[in-house]
Amino acid sequence: MEAILTCLKDYGALLGSVVTVILTSILVMQRNKLKRNETIVTESLMEASGSLFFSIKSILNKVKITDITEELKEFFDKYSKDHNALVKLKDKYIIKRFVELEELYYVYLSEKNSENLDRLMTKFIILKNDIEQVFYSEHKVVNKEIRWYLIVESKENIWFRMSLRVYRYFSHTVIFAAFLVTVMVYATITDWFSKEHMLEGVYGWVILFTKLILILWVFVLFINMVIHVYEDEKDNWGTKLCRLIIPKRFVRRYPFLRRLTEGDKEVNSEKRAIKEYEEKYKQWINRERR
Template structure:
């Protein structure tokens, strides 16, 4: 132990400089890597997943078979000749899905039966679901900073903007500390029920730290909920739970249940939209129809 302390005393400054250089290099490389990946995702979102997702949704929204077949022809004429959009997705699974779908499409062209159309459209829906997942994931990553930017920059007072910027780091720190506290509590409880009691000296510190983090976490979660930092926080757990246990048919039969499954904001927003439509646009549309 004395040897280690002596080495730290003699070479502490040198070791500190080496560690600082290594950590700085790692952080710079990670930052450059993140920027490069964000550029790739932005390109994919704008030119690949977004275009494919809305193209497929447009086809699936058609009602007549003739309209569907025409849209399918345009879709495969476009993407069979130009695979850039598929390649930009960087998802091998989706590329394989498209190749399988393309084969089924040519089978359908050679024999236009309802069975072949059903197989084709089933694969088409599977491709839509895969691309939809990629699209919303990329959208969330690319635009993760936008909502914070809007929240902060919408405040006219510069001190409020500075406070919100500081609060963001504080919020992430508290949430991260809460995860660490869970690990510490688990280790402490495990040690307490063991025979060795190797960590008995820190039981009190862990208890105090847990109390402090619990208070800070409640404060952070309350503030985050009030200003809606993310889309997930808008859709609270109560709404998700009600949506899970209440069948859609029951909601359709009893519209008042929508407040439980969709939330007050969604219901009130629809009511305002209906009122605005009836007051401003409905009469004009009726005149156009005549």
């Protein structure tokens, strides 16, 4: 022990410098890696997943078979000759899906019957679902800071902006502390039921810390709901559950159920849109039709 203390005393400054250099190098490499990955994801979103997703949705929105087959031809003519969009997705699984779909497309061209068309469109929808997941994941990564930036910079008072920036770090700290508290409470309860009671000395501290974090967590949750920190497209669990339980035909028959399956925001937005359409645009469109 004395030898270690003597070594630390003699070479502590040098060791500290070496550790600092190593940690700095690691942080710089991680930062460069994150920037490189963000660039790749942004490129994929703009030139790959985005264009593929909207192209496929456009085809699936068609009603007539002739329109569908015509757009399918344009789709495969484009992406079969130029695979850059598929390669930029960096997803081998989706590339494999596309190759299988392309084979089914040429099978359908050789024999245009309902069976081949059904197989083709089923695989096409599977590809759409896979690309949709990639698209929204990449969109979330690329734009994760934008909403908060708009919230902060929309405030004219500089002190409000500074307070919001500080609050964001505070909010993330409290949420992480709540996770740690959950682990601590689990360990404490487990120890309390055991015979050893190895953590008996910290029971009181765990209870005190849990109360404090619970109060802060409720405060943070309330503030987040007020300023809409969380993304609007995230459904709450109640809405998701109602959507699974209530069939769509019931929702169409009884429109009041939409508040349960879609949420108040969606229903209220549609009502405002209908009102604006009737007041500003409907009369003009009717005159044009005449």
